[in-house]
Amino acid sequence: MAIFYVYILRCSDGSYYTGVTSDIENRLLEHQTGFHKDSYTYKRRPVELVFYTDFSDINMAIEKEKQLKKWSRLKKGALIDGKFEDLVNLSKKDFIR
Template sequence: MYYVYILICADGTYYTGYTTDLAGRLRKHNLGQASKYTRSRLPVELAYYEVLPDKSSALKREMAIKKLPRLEKIRLADQV
């Protein structure tokens, strides 16, 4: 099982990623160990996630979300 997720950073920006362990990845982000981008924008908060069956579909969905305008990412986050 794979997860695609959107985080809201402390500075109001959005970060999109994928993982097989959502809780562990969120913990690593908040410890500053998951990505350079979020490390300087702590704390981060989980805003949205989707469950996908395999890595290929997770990567495709991650790229599709990253291409969305900010307003569309906000709309996705508001669905939760």
């Protein structure tokens, strides 16, 4: 059974990159070496793997990747730091009344 990984990298400029792969070690190596010259991380190396989780269903992994890409920097930081109790509050929006 194949395993798929959703991962977050911290780039040298402090930004986060979120991706999905079936081979996390090879994909991390590609990011670190600049294998894909047109990629987001190419000019933001070195990168550091700060979070990953695995899935047995590629569709679920892609869905989670898309979800994480929409999260704020603060919410991604809470996930990376394991502050799961903060995730709900970081999802709430302040609406002007």
